[in-house]
Amino acid sequence: MTKRYNPNKGKINRNYSISEIALLYGVHKNTVKARLRRGLKRIDDHRPYLILGRDLKHFIKDLRTINKRPCELGEIYCFKCREPRIPAQGSTIFEAESSRFGRIKANCNVCNSLMNKYFRLADLVLLQRHFAVILPLQQKRLG
Ligand SMILES: [Zn+2]
Structure with a gap:
């Protein structure tokens, strides 16, 4: 692009x-x-x-x-800091948004604001390794 x-x-x-x-x-x-x-x-x-x-x-x-400044693996772009940031420890949550996409929610380790990143579920295992995730994939409640 x-x-x-x-x-x-x-x-x-x-x-x-x-x-x-x-x-x-x-x-x-x-x-x-x-x-x-x-x-x-x-x-x-x-x-x-x-x-x-x-x-x-x-x-x-x-x-x-x-x-x-593209994000490295394990980083999410923080719109408040306007920099790629590492999530605050223990703040990362993986959510399935659909059968193909998921969303990572985490707090910025600098300003603590909520960061979002969409990813393909196919990349889940790779991403979880880099984000040191403790929590399992959360299924979003529908309706
Ligand atoms: Zn920030």
């Missing part, structure tokens, strides 16, 4: 749907959904998902940083 997106395209005080962001940046809706899996924050879990313009702007700015 080498395309540069202008972080100032959206207005910080309005909410955007996935389709609106896709239109704004001339990308496919699936690209926006993939961004949500990479850490773009949505307002809540209600559909249709809405993204605050301010979060969109920060995320697009952070994308550049992420691309410049």
